[in-house]
């Protein structure tokens with residue numbers, strides 16, 4: 001029984017197949033628009049509703065679904081809940097080295 005926490009809309013029957021279809025449509029690439037004008041481009045493994053179920057629309061139609069990477073999906077979900085904002089996905093930074101600066 002998959003459960004990913006609280007959602008504003010219950011997932012429809014056949015969601016797994018819809019999800020696969022959207023991911024395939026989007027080429028398994030995150031569709032999140034970035035400030036530089038393109039798309040995020042990270043591998044997507046999440047399908048998200050652009051608009052929640054508040055409106056009286058078919059929120060599960062393909063046009064309201066897009067593929068997101070896990071980070072952007074979490075970010076969007078988090079932002080909707082509590083307006084958390086981060087500029088960029090966290091990337092593992094190499095350990096910094098400060099030769100000769102030991103004081």
Ligand SMILES: [Zn+2]
Pocket residue numbers: 030031032040041042068069070071072
């Ligand atoms: Zn992304």
